[in-house]
Amino acid sequence: MSRLVMKFGGTSVADLERIRRVARLVNAEVEAGHKVAVVVSAMAGKTNELVAWTDGAGAAAEGIEPSDDEYDVVVASGEQVTAGLLSMTLRNMGVRAKSWLGWQIPIIADDAHGKARIDGIPPEKLGAAMDGGEVAVIAGFQGVTRDGRIATLGRGGSDTSAVAVAAALKAERCDIYTDVDGVYTTDPRIESKARKLEKISYEEMLEMASLGAKVLQTRSVELAMAYHVPVRVLSSFVEPGEAPGQGTIVCDEEEIVEKRIVSGVAYSRDEAKISLFGLPDHPGVSSEIFGALADANVNVDMIVQSHARSADTANMEFTVGKRDAARAMEIVDKVKAKIGFEGATCDEDVAKVSVIGVGMRSHAGVAQSMFKALADKGVNIQVISTSEIKISVLIDAAYTELAVRALHAAYGLDKL
């Protein structure tokens, strides 16, 4: 009998009726002969309520010693409640079950409270309980530090909990149940011809996740890749008696026989473009700017630099998260006073559109066909950045849907 980890997010356990639906899905896997561990999030809305209380209690107060370990004590209670309720519900269906909190397994975490990383999960106790025929219902999102304090893994951390548990248990697979039935070639709300992918590689999924396709938390995919844990994304919203679909398997590239050049088109409207012009053209200028931004914890994504017509000054463009834009401009202003340049503008009316595919590694001309497809629709490209398996362009936000559809068609994704 193989071990299986199932994970259910907040919307899947939002109320008792949905928890019963989850229990039926778990029971079906038990009856299919699996030894099951279930990782659960807090009921939808609960984490927000708890976080709001911690804000009120002064977690966000300034000039005060951080209280992050207490933040974790409060917020981790949400998953605790779900774990207890699901275990009860399973028992009442006649399924042997027991809840496990982070400290009971233990899921050992570092002490970066609120955004802790998992250091290790000794599988012995958990595995023995499962081998004894008991479903392990695990509170996601939480661990315990080596000195016995509760630590949470940060938003979306339950995905990471699930993959880490699957890795520790050497599980056959980690099934992430969510409110979509798989990973699509692009956002179906924009392109009705979007197709569900049967398989996608970890690398592609990582690019998708970090580019705005919010199906899986990035860290959970990194972890799955590191430990070769096959992850399946599928929907928990099935009626009694109905089986969930096959979803999408996220796995090693080698297990995908038919490799596509491009697997998906992603987009993000969460970025802002900052343009600096008239920069002094000597070494150390970039380092000055991006050092100041890094010191302020502002993440910079795309960067391009070009020489202006006059040979001794340069222009530069880069993107930051929209919520960091105002702060980034303040920092840029300070740097301006120091190194001196002509001016800076911020444009929030931009979108990043990306094509992703492991097949790019061995195929030339992918970028060229992207640029042509966009040019054919009259979409102007402002900034370009590339990685081994991804090409991203920054465009005027108004053209987002048009660009996504054009690229989806150009790479034949509607004909999978």
Place this chain on the structure above:
Amino acid sequence: MSRLVMKFGGTSVADLERIRRVARLVNAEVEAGHKVAVVVSAMAGKTNELVAWTDGAGAAAEGIEPSDDEYDVVVASGEQVTAGLLSMTLRNMGVRAKSWLGWQIPIIADDAHGKARIDGIPPEKLGAAMDGGEVAVIAGFQGVTRDGRIATLGRGGSDTSAVAVAAALKAERCDIYTDVDGVYTTDPRIESKARKLEKISYEEMLEMASLGAKVLQTRSVELAMAYHVPVRVLSSFVEPGEAPGQGTIVCDEEEIVEKRIVSGVAYSRDEAKISLFGLPDHPGVSSEIFGALADANVNVDMIVQSHARSADTANMEFTVGKRDAARAMEIVDKVKAKIGFEGATCDEDVAKVSVIGVGMRSHAGVAQSMFKALADKGVNIQVISTSEIKISVLIDAAYTELAVRALHAAYGLDKL
């Protein structure tokens, strides 16, 4: 520096503003030089919400293996939240603080989930943290079993947590903050001349609590008595800058210099009187009836038996809790079929009024003056029961207030 335990109930921590008020009270004790441990309940209403979910998840379902340990996992989360929030609030006021959950101290409990008893509290870790200048903020109502499961102590269990922690820490005192400012000679809503008692003995407090004066949980008083922990009852509802009053000290009888014959008048409308008549007058009849009630977990309080006029039958009256009355009548009916008697009636329109005082031990005539005071007002006594320090009478419920006021005056309680 002496150790002090402070305990705050659900209404005292019902929202963030009240939690800040609690933090100020804690801070005042820290500044007065105490090493403080604070025990907190769940925010008012939270436990009910959590319990309702467990009911929905099947905790109350019939014919199913009990899920009580999971009930505890869910319900204990309420106190966890308050402990984290109060610790944060204290830190933000500049007070060093840390939250402690049952498993972190640990508060070792037996595995009677939902109504567990505390087996022991190793004071070393907690004491060391307090000696190091840290306020210990303890989640009440919860412990951990020897095999690492969360166990809750039952409703009102936070009082018990507080007293047990005070005993383990050999604290100077356990201050129970609540929504009243002390223990009164009787209910001030009935008798405006009711006086706050400066001191009351454990024995008297136990009788008060079990008779309907719901200031302290009975088990916490038993525990305080066993370990000689002085308990102070006082109000948390004081404005910033205002000190809470002295409240009422619950302590050993020996520490009360001026002993009163009667310390208080209590009443309860929670009982129903069941009358059986025409009982066969032979040995074993009472045992048959009360055995059947005990088997069904129906607690019986007052009992009187009398012979009917015809020499070979007897009548019997006893009281049970109102919520058990219907079930008790069903059981009585079954016993009737077995042993045969004329009939049974149930009267829910009764009240139990009691006078309590350790001074009764050494004074004769206390009962007589009680009966006279009631007779003077035309109050008919239906059933009488006595203990060493208490006399209770069952009367028509309509006379409750009249009887309470008459007894309060008869024993001079308005002139303390």
